[in-house]
Amino acid sequence: MGLGIEHLVELRTWRAFDVDEHGRVLAGWDETGSTQLVELSPEGRATPLTALPGACVGRYLPGERAVVVQHDDGGNERGQLSLLRLDGATPLPAGLEDLEPLVHDPRFVHRLLDVLPGRVAYATNRRNGTDFDVVIRNLFSGEEEAVYDRGGYVGEVAIAPDSHYVAVTVPGRPALSDQLVLVNTIPETEDDHVLPVTDADEDARHDHLFWLPGDRGLVVTTDRGRDLLGIARYELADDAWTWLVTSDRHELTGWLSPDGRLLLVEANDDGVARLSVHDAATGAKRHDVALPGDGWVSYPLPEPIWSPDSRHVALTYSSPVTPGDVLLLDAHTGQARALTSSAAQLGGETLVEPTAHRVPTPDGEAVPCAVYSPASGAGDPLAGSAVVLVHGGPAAQSVRVFNPIIQGLVARGHTVVVPNVRGSVGYGKRWYSADDVRKRLTSVADLAAVHDWLPEVGVDPARAALWGGSYGGYMVLAGLAFQPERWAAGVDIVGISSLVTFLRNTADYRRAHREREYGSLEHDHDFLVEVSPITHIDRMRAPLFVIHGANDPRVPLSEAEQISAALRDKGVECELLVYPDEGHGLAKRANRLDAYPRAFDFLARHLAARP
Template sequence: MHSRFPRQWPITLSLILLFIAGNASGEEGPPPRPLTDPLLVKSQSLSRPLVPSVEELFAAKDAFGAIWIDDGETILATANLDGPFNLWMLDRAGDGPRPASRSPDRQLNPVALPDRKRIVYETDSGGREMYDLILLDLETGAERNLTASPDTSEIGAIGSYDGRLLAFSSREANASNFDLAILDITTGERRTLVAEESPGYRWVPVEFTPDGKALLANRLNVLQTDGTMMLVPLDGSAPLPIGPSGEGVYAIASDLSDEGDRIAFFASGPSQNRRSGLLSLDTGAIRWLRSSPWPQSGGWFVPGRSDIAFEENASGRSGIFLYDAARDESKPLPLPEGMNRFASSGQSPFTANGATLLFRHQAGHQPNDFWTYSMVSKSAAKITELSPAALDGNRLPRTELVHYPSKDGLVISAFVWIPPNLARDGTAPAVVMAHGGPTAQISDFFNRDAIAIASRGFVVIAPNFRGSTGYGMDFQRANVGDLGGGDLDDLVAGVDFLVATGFVDRRRVGIMGGSYGGYLTVMGLARRPEVFASGVDLFGILNWQTLLASTEPVLQVYVRNLLGDPVTNAEQYERSSPSTYIDRIEAPLLILQGENDIRTPKSEATALQARLNERGRTVEAVYYPEEGHGFSRRENQIDSLTRVVDWFERTLKAQP
C-alpha cells in the first residue's frame, strides 16, 4: 500500500476493457560475462584476520521487512535481536530497539494501516507454514488474530485506504493454489474474491484503488513463467487482465501511482530478462525504464512525483535505480557495492513526503543493516547498528565474483571466498555451496556459513548453476528434465576452477547445501565420488517419487513442472534421484533436518540415513524439533552451523 492517499480514481472499468495487450520487452539473456583468469583470484593480506566463532557471527542480527511507522524517524521491522524473528521498533535517532510483539514463532511481513497505529503481520506455528494474520495496535500492544485458521495459510496482506478492509492470498493446507480473499477488519466478515482453480497458481494483492471499488492484483504460477496483472472488482465481477500478456509472459505489478492512473511493474518474455516498466491506464501505453542485460524489479513511485525507484540485479549484486519521468532516463543511486534492496516488498520504502528512501544493505563480508537515501542531499547513510563493532567486516574473507566455463561451455557465475594470507601452494581444502530452489540465486549477502568456513582456512565457492534465476529464462529453464545432470556438472566445473587458482587441493573438497542444494550435495557424493570427499545435507531430497508423495501441494506442482508426470517419466524421476546411486557414496555425510518440514519432509532424511547405515557408511544426523524448512530459532542456527564447521574440520583437514 502506498504511503499517500490518491484523491480520485480516474479510470472506469469500461475503459480498461479496451486495452490491447502489449508484448513484454526485455534484453536477451544470459548477459555476456568475460571468463575469470583463475590466477588473478587473490588472497587478501591482512595483519589481523578475524576468525569469528559461530556465536559471534550470529551476534550480527538479521532484519528485514521494515516499514515507516511515522514521518521518517521510526521503522518497524522483523528482526531476530534476541532469538526468534519478531517485530521490533528501531529509531534512526539511535535509541535502543524496542520489541513491538513477542512470540516463539516467526512474525513476518508487517504492513501499516493508514493510521500507522495498527499493523498487520503474519505468524506461523512451529515452522508449519500455515500463517495467520495478526492485527497489532502499536499504542496499546493489543493483538487480535484476524484469521485464526490452523489449516489455512493467509499471507501477503494489504490494507484499503480507509483502513477497513484487508486483501490477502489464502491457501488451504491440502491445496496447491492460492485464492484472493478480503476481510472486513471491524466485522470479521471474510469472503473469497477470486477462487483459483489451476494447480500451482497464486493471486497476490498489490493495492486497493482509491475509490475502494477494485483491487490491483497479480496472478502468477509457481515457476514464475506465467504472470498477469489484474484489476479485480470488489463487487464480484470478473477480473480484468491489464498490460503485457501472452504465452511465456511474466508481468507483475508492484505499485499504483498517487493519481491511480499508472502502474509500476516488471515483465519478461521467453528468453528475456525481467525489465521494469510503467503502464499508463489512460492509454495502455508502456514505457520501459532502462535498457540493460540484467533483470530488474517493478519498483515504487516516489510520493508526490512521477519518478520510480527500482532494483537491478547484476549477477548477484543489487543496485537501486531512479527513473526520472520528466527526462525519461534512469540513473543508479550512489550506494555501496553489495546487496541494496528495498526495506520491504509489501509497502512503500519512502516516507510520506517522498524525501527519504529506506533500504537494506549488506555484502559478503558486511552484515545487514538498514540505510536511508536522501532524495534531497542525494546521499546514503546507515541508520542501524545490528552487529557488534568487534565483528569487523574489513577483517573477514571478502567475496569475489568469478565466471568460468562448465563442461559444455556454458558460462557460470559464482562467488568465491578466499581465506586471508593463503599460500598459493595447492594444499587448501575447499567447500562448494549449492543454493536451494533450484529457481533461486546465490547473491552477495552476508553469508555466515561461507564466512565461518572460509575464515578457518577453507576456500569456498557458491556457483549460480543452470536453473538459477538472474541470467535469463533460457538459463533458468536449462535444468528442467535434467536435475542432477548439467547443474551438477556446473558445480564440478567450479571445483576445477578452484584447483586452477593454485590454492586448492583437489582431494580435499566438500559440498553442502539446503533443500535443492541438499539434493545436489547427496547427488554429488553419489555420482561424482572422485570429486567430493565430504558432504553436509541440510533438509535435502533423496528420491523424487517419495518427495512428490509426501511434500506440500505447491511443491508437488513445482516438481511436476521440473520432471514431468511421475508415471510417464518414471525413468527420469529414477535417473534424477540420489537413491538410484546410493551404493556409490563413500564420503562421510552429515544430515541436518527440521522435524516439521512440509517441503522436504523428515522422511527423506531418515531414509537416507538408514540406507547409508545399512552400507556401513559414515553418516551422522540431527533432527531439530519445532523447525520447518530451514532453521529459525537462534539456538538451532548456532548448533547447526557449529556442526557444519566441525564436520568439515574433521573430514577434510584431516585428509592426508
C-alpha cells in the first residue's frame, strides 16, 4: 500500500504566477493550508510574501518592487485587488491589514486581467452585478477608465502597449465560442469605439491574445475554420488571418514573448503537454523544451508567463508523480531549471503512472481514458473495484497532473479510471461540441460505455463507483439516476442536481454564460427538467456522499441540500458535508483532510468484495 490520502493531501505544491526581468519568480505555495504568495530567487531561495485568510494570486507591477494581489473571502470568488509593496516598508509575510486597497467592494467581483507600468486592468460586475466591464486604473492618480462596457462576460483581454486598442473576447452565441472585438480607446466617433473582428455566430474559440510589435496585430490561439486549435496571426491593417503553427494531431496553444520574436507552443497530447519554442515571424520551430519528466501540464495550473525581457518563462510543472514545482525556462536554449523540489516530500514512495486507453461506445465513438492501476493485492477486499473520476466543466479536460484523490484511491486498492467524455476539450471542436444542449445525455451515455468496458482492465463492474466535482458532480448524479443498475456508489462534490434550479440560482453573471452550454430556462425548460438527476430520484438507489461549500457562487449549496433530502426521504443512504468557509470546491487543506478520508471510508464500505 502506498501513501494514504492524509499524507497525499499534506503534500505541499508550488505554482508560478509571474517572473520579473531579474529572474525572480512570484510563486504560490500552500504550506499554510491555502495558496499564499512567495518570491523565489533565481537560485530557488524562498521569501514568503503573504499570510492571508484564504488563497490568493498575484502579478508583479512592472517597474516597481510591488505585487498586485487578488484575494476573496472564504471562496466566494468576489475577488478584491490590493497592492503589496516589496521595498522593505511592509512587514512580510503580509496580512490583510498590511495590503494597500486598490479595488475593494465585497459585493462584487473584480478579476485581475493585466498589469502595466503604473496601471492595472481588471474586469468587474459592479455596474449591475451581472455584466462585466473592463477597467484600467491609474495607480498614481487613482483615476479609472471603463474601456469596455457593452455587457456580458469578458474572457481574454490584451492591452496594446500604447493603449490605443484593447483586444477583448466575449462569449459568442454557440457554446464555448468566443467573439474577438477591438476596443478603440480614442475613437473619432462612437461607431469606431468597439470593432468586431469575428462574428458572434462563428463557432470558434479565440483566446491567448498577444499584441505584435508596433500594435499592428495579434497572435491568437483559435480553432476558426478547423477542428483543432492552432496559433494564428491577425493583421489589423489588412483584416487578414495567417496560420503560424498548426497540427493535424494535437491542439496547440501559444504564448508570444514581449518582444514579439519568440513563441512558446504547447501541444496537447492526450492530456500531456509538450513544449517547444518557435520563431514568431514564421512559426518555424527553434527547439523543443527539455523538461524533467514526461511532458508538462498547464490545466488547471497557472499558465506559463514570459519575463519582461523575453529571456525567461516561468512554468508550473506537475505530473502524476510530481505534486507541483516551479521551473525557470531559458527560452533561448530550451533548458528548464527546477527552483523547487516537491517530489522530495514523497520519501521514496512511488506514485502510480496511468496508461492510456480508448473506450468504444455503441454509436461508434471512442472515449479517451487514463487508467491508474494498483499494485497486485491478492486478498485485498478492494482489489477489483473501480472509481470512475469525471472532471468538471464540462468544457475541461482531465490531464496527467498530480491528483491526491487519484493516488489515494489507488493506494487504497481501487482501480481509478479517468475519462474525457463528450464535451471535454483537448480533442477538437467536434468532441467538445458533442454534448451541447439537447445532446446532454450523450456524455452520460459515455459513462455507461466506460462501465461496461471495465472488465478489460480487470475490474468487477458490480463494484464500480462514480466520483466528480462541479459538472463532474452532475455526471455522478446523472449516472446514478439514468444508469442505476450499473453503479454501486457515488461521491458528488459541489455538483448540480437540477439544471433548472442551478440556472435559476447561480450567480447572475454566470447564468447567460452557462445557458449556451446547457440550454436556456426560457426555451429548453422541459428538456432541462428531463435531464436533471433529481427528476429521476425514484430510480436512484446507490448510496451517495456529498461535499459542498456554503459560499459557492457557481453551484449553490441548495443543489446539494435538495438531492440529499430527497434521497434520505426515500431511504437511500446519503451523507452531506457542508464547509462554511469554502466556495466551489475545497481550497483549504484542513477541510480536505476532513472530507476526503471520510469519502474514502464511504467507498471502501460499499466497494469491498463480499466474503
